[in-house]
Amino acid sequence: MTELHLARHVPGGDPVLLLLHGLGATGEVWHDLLERNWPGEVIAPDLPGHGRSPRLPDYTFESMTAAVAAAVPAGRRVVVLGHSLGGVLALMLADGTYGFDVTAACGLGIKLRWSEAELAKAAEVAARPERVFATRDEAVDRWLKVSGLVGLVPPDSPRVAAGVVESDDGWRVAVDAKAFGVGAPDVPMLLTRAKGETVLAAGERDPMCPREHLVEVVPSPVVLPGIGHNAHVESPLSLWPILDRLLASATDALGQ
Template identity: 35%
Template sequence: MTTLLLLHGLGGDGGLWAPLLAEARWPGPVVDIDLDGHGGRPAPLRPAIGTLAAGVAARELPGDDVVVLGHSLGGAVGVLLATGLYGVRVRRLAIFGVKDDWDPDLVARLHRGADAPARTFATREEALERAALLAGVRGEVEGTPVTRGVAENGDGTWSTGFAPSSNLVAGQRVAALAPALTCPLLVVRGGDDPLVTPAEAAAFGIDPVTIAGAGHHPHLTHPADLWAEVGPFLREGLDA
């Protein structure tokens, strides 16, 4: 059975996929990993989309084939995996919220933050609030879904589990790699996504599917609508 591999966005963790998984009911293995530098995992020596893809490829995954669903940074990582250059056999790739036209001021701000030490917090609640802010989901959904890396440090303080150096991925672009993909691609965009324009979503060379009323995190706010689009695509041609 083909594995469903879920790749989250910058600042998040694999727990962000919970609302979508409640809709998906994938019949085979599901792997909602935390990317390196997220969820308490160490960041690579040189954080980049390529090193994150190499980190995913180095992990043991169930089965030989995967279909990939990636959000934002995770979608960009999925694009690299789907070139076949990392040794992962990707059968189908669906992405949403992937930026391809970065504002230089935003890139500069994120890169400056990459050199900052990881912050600590007096309480778990404060760390959870910060984790939600880093993932860009604070206020989008009830509660705080970014919890995997939030941990007590042994001295009474708490950390989010996000490595600030991960911000160095900002500004990197992958749409030009679309012709090199070895599998079918589906691009989805939230109709109200403030971070990804229709032109950015179309930069991969195919017409994107739009989720009306959704912002940058449709897997949290519109999981049924998102799965209605990506589910049939990811399962097409695969053994049940």
């Protein structure tokens, strides 16, 4: 089983808050969200093929979810907040078949509609050979673009360090391009399988997950005013009302 790199905060205690980043990023994107304390343990892994975590031979929602699940001790009560690809994995974990009880889950900024052209483009990206850059600055510039963090995270931020890696022949982006071929999720199906409370949310200005797409899937999505795709980086505190809601669900479940 793939052992993911984990950032752990406040070890011990339920409910565990599991934070899952989006495609191309690392667990470091959640750093500013943790300025407000969560009452239990917080785990923010680098997803398979991202940052400091090892790669998978094949990327599917199932294989990535299984790798994430292995990072959570069995029998724990868990709240999951996932962004984009991580949001899909959060909903998959919510079906209760991975050895721990997901009492509540939120998918933030999940792309709900995929055209054939978009899927073909993603497959083409996944098949590209890995690029080698002469300098760290070039690799950082590429990683910021791949992760969608241009303009949100400065190139000299310590949050960038896990996104690039030096090798004998130069610098590389710490993202396995094959992960881009994971495909399109069936979010309505995942919602029907979830055992606990589920929330779909997106920034008001998120072009990948506009409100009209959300309301086709859930009647009352959470739309964050004035925010784009990376709400957890742009405005971390705007997510705390969602976390308060998920925590209330988890607390109720713990009291049963």
